[in-house]
Amino acid sequence: MYKKSECLFESRFPALEYVLEEVVNENKKIIALTADISSRIVPRFVVNHPDRFFNFGIAEQNMFGAAAGFASAGLIPFAMTLSVFVTMRACEQIRTDIAYTNSNVKIIATGGGLAYGKLGSTHMGIEDISLMRSIPNMTIIVPADSVETTHAIREAVRFNGPVFIRFGQKENPIVHVNGLQKEFVIGKAIKLRSGNDISFIATGVMVSKAIEACNELKKLGIYASVYSFHTIKPLDKEAVLDAADSKYGLITLEDNNVNGGLGGAVAEVLGSEKPRPVKRIGIPDLYPVIGSPEELYKEYNMDVSAIVRTSMEMTKQDIG
Amino acid sequence: MKREELIHDLEEKAYLMRRETIRMIVESGSGHPGPCLSAADILTVLYFHVLRIDPERPYWEERDRFVLSKGHAAPILYTILAHRGYFPKEALSTLRQINSILQGHPDMTKTPGIDMTSGSLGHGFSASVGMALGGKLDKKRFRVFVMLGDGECQEGLVWESAMSAAHYKLNNLIGIVDYNKLEYDGEISKIMEIAPLVDKWQSFGWHTRRINGHNMAEILDALNEAIVIRERPTMIIADTIKGKGVSFMENDYKWHSIVDLKLMKEGLKGLGG
């Protein structure tokens, strides 16, 4: 569909910037706002579109409050900075000025999850998905790779209302190596692998890990389905219920606090509609030690081998 | 110690602190060199001469407090704390490593000598107001020193804190703005102007003094004056150079973070490391 912009960037920031430049050329209502962090996220955009770009300095609350104002004036602001400062510093602006008013603001949050693991908890967006999930009117998208990123941005432009798009690390393996096989629809999960034993419901960086784990498990005779839940809110209930048909149960995977995020959302659906065993893989409810993201994924049992282990336990196979 | 000797001694210490800080960031492969170097002289004067502290007793109730509100300059503070004996110098080479006590931003629950966790700009300054107020309430004699970035002054929170400190006449609170004119994306005056900084602090009810933040004598004099000011908090606006001491980093906003690790190693050699 958008093959041109479906660029296979290893890193998602260039993809984000690329597609942002595309949409801004098509739609002059689009503007970009940042809070002293643009040289990391959209350096080229700043140079190429100086008239459509506003740097608010280190003043996130003002940026998001102003974003609501821009939207009321008919513009479509993409407001971006680090996820912690988006979802916590400016939380009330997002909830009251943007979501409550159902304003057409697109929120770009970078460094979500354990991406800034070395910097310390002040910089870790480890509860951002949970926070945003509790806000009515908010649509939450967590792209798995640069392909989903380009689609997510385009769909966010078409969608009228607040959208929170969350990124983790800059570098990220590509999940959709051949592009998207199906249309990207906000609120519709993408099924990437089919298997009857167990279902992986994953989002963001964890999708590629789920696929790797799926490949490992196949060698052990365990067959897993893998879904990319790029949209966490509204949740694709149908896909959850479909995933629940697996023999042994479901595993949710997210780079976010295990409480209140994707795992929570899935458990809520299953609890009321189709009780099934669910294991939630994610960041435990604590302030993590410091380390590189990969070190921390290992530390908190979120890496591929931990996913395999958890799956074996779930299917009650000997770990051997 | 005679004043000239003291100044000379502080200059030598600051040089050493710069070198060890750069070494530690090079070893870790990530960190914020420019912001550390611009703060190096002021922090050296504070920790080696002004603060009433006892590294043997990091939680001594009567100690002076220091809050690095521009928490991303943590490595220079770690270097100084290690050299003052708060923890072994060997720990410096674990910066940002898994399970280290030294993370990218100061954490009071992990590192002895850190009085306040910081890193989200603006927060440390608020906490320093509470510390100073708390000290007054308990009739304690400790003083609270806090360093802010100039870009940090763009945060609305900074001015809420400024207002409250003046309202409560916190003469035991002494702030320093590391006025290096640069933030992450470039020049402050082009991104979001904060000048006239001195006038702003004065109009918020603060005693102010503008100094050269790399001149030991001026730093010493300004701090000594601030300590005896009554009825008002003091903000020292220190003109500094981001990256000071490593020629290719000076005044280049890109060196907020590591631009080129190899080049940085060269810089370390230039510092005699």
Ligand SMILES: Cc1ncc(C[n+]2csc(CCOP(=O)(O)OP(=O)(O)O)c2C)c(N)n1
């Ligand atoms: C609330 C908040 N927003 C954004 C950041 C990201 N950030 C870290 S340092 C920095 C620039 C700081 O500039 P300045 O205060 O001038 O300090 P300098 O490094 O120049 O000494 C930014 C934007 C942050 N740490 N906290």
